Amino acid sequence: xxxxxxxxxxxxxxxxxxxxxxxxxxxxxxxxxxxxxxxxxxxxxxxxxxxxxxxxxxxxxxxxxxxxxxxxxxxxxxxxxxxxxxxxxxxxxxxxxxxxxxxxxxxxxxxxxxxxxxxxxxxxxxxxxxxxxxxxxxxxxxxxxxxxxxxxxxxxxxxxxxxxxxxxxxxxxxxxxxxxxxxxxxxxxxxxxxxxxxxxxxxxxxxxxxxxxxxxxxxxxxxxxxxxxxxxxxxxxxxxxxxxxxxxxxxxxxxxxxxxxxxxxxxxxxxxxxxxxxxxxxxxxxxxxxxxxxxxx
Amino acid sequence: xxxxxxxxxxxxxxxxxxxxxxxxxxxxxxxxxxxxxxxxxxxxxxxxxxxxxxxxxxxxxxxxxxxxxxxxxxxxxxxxxxxxxxxxxxxxxxxxxxxxxxxxxxxxxxxxxxxxxxxxxxxxxxxxxxxxxxxxxxxxxxxxxxxxxxxxxxxxxxxxxxxxxxxxxxxxxxxxxxxxxxxxxxxxxxxxxxxxxxxxxxxxxxxxxxxxxxxxxxxxxxxxxxxxxxxxxxxxxxxxxxxxxxxxxxxxxxxxxxxxxxxxxxxxxxxxxxxxxxxxxxxxxxxxxxxxxxxxxxxxxxxxxxxxxxxxxx
Numbered sequence: 001x002x003x004x005x006x007x008x009x010x011x012x013x014x015x016x017x018x019x020x021x022x023x024x025x026x027x028x029x030x031x032x033x034x035x036x037x038x039x040x041x042x043x044x045x046x047x048x049x050x051x052x053x054x055x056x057x058x059x060x061x062x063x064x065x066x067x068x069x070x071x072x073x074x075x076x077x078x079x080x081x082x083x084x085x086x087x088x089x090x091x092x093x094x095x096x097x098x099x100x101x102x103x104x105x106x107x108x109x110x111x112x113x114x115x116x117x118x119x120x121x122x123x124x125x126x127x128x129x130x131x132x133x134x135x136x137x138x139x140x141x142x143x144x145x146x147x148x149x150x151x152x153x154x155x156x157x158x159x160x161x162x163x164x165x166x167x168x169x170x171x172x173x174x175x176x177x178x179x180x181x182x183x184x185x186x187x188x189x190x191x192x193x194x195x196x197x198x199x200x201x202x203x204x205x206x207x208x209x210x211x212x213x214x215x216x217x218x219x220x221x222x223x224x225x226x227x228x229x230x231x232x233x234x235x236x237x238x239x240x241x242x243x244x245x246x247x248x249x250x251x252x253x254x255x256x257x258x259x260x261x262x263x264x265x266x267x268x269x270x271x272x273x274x275x276x277x278x279x280x281x282x283x284x285x286x287x288x289x290x291x292x293x294x295x296x297x
Numbered sequence: 298x299x300x301x302x303x304x305x306x307x308x309x310x311x312x313x314x315x316x317x318x319x320x321x322x323x324x325x326x327x328x329x330x331x332x333x334x335x336x337x338x339x340x341x342x343x344x345x346x347x348x349x350x351x352x353x354x355x356x357x358x359x360x361x362x363x364x365x366x367x368x369x370x371x372x373x374x375x376x377x378x379x380x381x382x383x384x385x386x387x388x389x390x391x392x393x394x395x396x397x398x399x400x401x402x403x404x405x406x407x408x409x410x411x412x413x414x415x416x417x418x419x420x421x422x423x424x425x426x427x428x429x430x431x432x433x434x435x436x437x438x439x440x441x442x443x444x445x446x447x448x449x450x451x452x453x454x455x456x457x458x459x460x461x462x463x464x465x466x467x468x469x470x471x472x473x474x475x476x477x478x479x480x481x482x483x484x485x486x487x488x489x490x491x492x493x494x495x496x497x498x499x500x501x502x503x504x505x506x507x508x509x510x511x512x513x514x515x516x517x518x519x520x521x522x523x524x525x526x527x528x529x530x531x532x533x534x535x536x537x538x539x540x541x542x543x544x545x546x547x548x549x550x551x552x553x554x555x556x557x558x559x560x561x562x563x564x565x566x567x568x569x570x571x572x573x574x575x576x577x578x579x580x581x582x583x584x585x586x587x588x589x590x591x592x593x594x595x596x597x598x599x600x601x602x603x604x605x606x607x608x609x610x611x
Contacts, residue, residue, distance in 0.1 A: 017453075019503050019505075020503060020507070022503070022505060023503040023504055023505040026338070026505045027415050027504070027505075028409075029407065030407045030408070030410050030411035030415055031411055031415070033403070033404045033407030033408050033411065034406075034407070034408040034411045034412065034416075034424055034479075036404050036408075036475075037404070037408065037427070037428050037431050037472070037476065037479070038427050038428070039425070040431070040472050041427065041430060041431050043439070043446075044434070044439075044442050044446075047442065047445075047446050048438070048441075048442075051445075093338075094335070095335055095338060098331075098332050098334055098335035098336065099332075099336040099338070100338060101332055102329070102332035102333055102335065102336040103336060106329045106332055106333070107333075107336070107479075115340065116336055116337070116339060116340060119339055119340050119343050120339055120594075121600065122343070122593065122596055122597070123339060123342060123343060124348065125526070125529055125592060125593070125595075125596035126533075126589065126592065126593075127532070127533025127534075127535070127560065127588060127589075127592055128533070128535065128583070129533065129535045129563055129564070129587055129588075130346060130350075130533075130561050130585055130588065131346075132563075132567075133346075133349065133563065133567075133581070133582070133585050134342070134345055134346050134349060135351045136567065137353070138345065138349070141573065158342050159343070161339060162339070165339070184354075188313075189321065189325050190328075191324060191325050191327065191328045215433070218435075219434075219435025219436075219437070219438075220435070220436075221435070221436065221437045221535075221536050222436075222535035222536055222564070225536075225564050225567065225568060226534075226563060226564065226567045227567075228567060228568070235581050243370075248435060248437045248536075251437050251438070251441060252437055252440070252536065252540070255440065255441045255444055255445070255540055256540065258444075258445065259460070265445050268441055268445075269377075269441070270442060272437075272438050275435065275438070276434075276438070279433070279435070283433070
């Protein structure tokens with residue numbers, strides 16, 4: 001009488017070893033893929049720093065633009081970035097927070113709310129260069145502003161508006177309802193509740209989101225290229241009605257021209273370092289604000 | 298005397314109170330209106346974009362027929378007999394996007410699997426923020442990287458490579474969108490309930506089998522949506538291709554050559570002081586509209602996929 005083998009132990013063990021081995025190999029492969037991104041980031045930073053770091057000194061930061069790499073500086077671009085932020089920060093904060101308050105606290109569920117929400121989701125996916133075309137057509141040409149800080153700033157504000165709105169919405173939604181209910185219970189009106197209770201509780205997260213979207217605007221180049229920021233030497237900007245250039249634009253022109261003058265690549269790398277440090281400071285500020293002022297309810 | 302004064306004061310107080318209540322009531326009513334106006338600005342932006350693209354493209358299509366625009370394989374806007382065929386630009390855009398996805402899809406997906414299924418908690422806590430840094434680097438920096446590092450590096454492997462080519466920006470664009478695919482897919486995978494993992498493991502599966510037979514099928518809608526969003530991002534990417542791929546309007550399959558994308562064409566035309574009202578100037582809007590439609594379709598289908606195909610558990 002032959003014994004019936006329900007499970008062939010040897011066969012199973014053979015296959016099991018194989019399966020475990022494949023699993024181990026796959027795991028190593030997945031780890032490698034994860035490291036790939038990190039390695040590329042390291043190479044990128046190493047390249048930028050090795051090419052640019054020695055070019056950064058006081059003169060580079062305080063000199064005006066020049067065709068001579070030895071004396072060229074980025075003061076104009078730094079000032080331009082600051083002026084751009086002076087326009088973008090208030091405009092995008094007011095519009096972003098206003099829209100978020102309306103959507104979260106005032107809008108009734110229905111067609112209009114859905115329309116605005118879907119619209120914001122889609123706006124977030126529109127390529128930045130299309131915003132540039134909008135800015136060029138409306139602000140620069142139709143309104144006759146020319147390529148000044150105000151036109152660039154308004155364009156950038158529209159570009160980062162969807163991110164600011166979404167971040168502010170999340171911040172407002174995170175405020176627990178017992179706070180506002182307490183306020184209503186004391187006889188406060190809706191606007192008083194928003195002004196005195198909801199906004200103060202939500203403002204750290206709103207600020208964090210706003211700073212992160214500002215850092216997006218600082219690094220963005222394409223819309224400004226379309227608006228037509230000149231590569232020429234322009235006087236330092238002193239108001240929002242002046243022509244300007246920004247750090248990314250300077251990187252763009254120097255990178256393009258590095259085929260003619262090799263040192264321009266170093267200048268571009270040095271400008272990238274300044275830009276990255278600026279972004280790092282902004283992001284750190286956002287994280288500090290989030291950790292320090294964010295209450296958990 | 299003092300009695301009278303007091304009375305007056307009370308009356309004044311009441312009046313003031315009424316006034317401020319009136320003001321408050323008005324404020325209470327006007328705030329929603331004001332906020333609604335602010336909120337409708339975002340809708341106005343969309344309307345503005347669509348209106349500008351359509352109306353200005355209309356001028357273009359009066360001079361160049363729609364058929365010849367969408368089927369033309371020659372783009373020579375500056376020659377004596379200008380020809381406006383969008384296919385070379387479409388070719389450039391699709392080629393660079395294809396290369397980018399070829400790089401980003403396997404690496405991004407494998408990173409997502411590792412981070413969501415294999416990585417110990419402390420490794421995930423270190424790796425995720427670093428990948429997010431990769432996503433936060435301005436595209437102009439990637440452009441610089443592609444032009445001054447990746448292209449010279451590729452030249453060692455492919456000696457016939459042009460100084461500006463579509464391969465190098467394609468690869469760098471892929472690196473740029475790795476974090477996007479990785480983090481969105483990882484979110485979809487972590488959302489798969491643990492009971493399903495444990496069930497499969499209890500049946501004797503290895504982790505790899507769990508990943509391929511349980512996690513990925515369950516998270517498929519989220520994964521595909523992340524890929525579609527990444528494609529849309531790659532199509533709209535501007536600075537990397539503008540810097541590293543040059544401005545030759547080649548209609549070719551040769552990835553070692555310079556090819557212009559739709560976005561790079563827009564940059565070239567706006568940077569080249571095209572006089573307003575000329576055909577070249579209007580061609581900008583026709584190209585931008587094509588680009589806008591492409592990315593809009595991609596974004597809409599990503600939302601649709603994520604919503605409709607989503608498998609609900611629990």
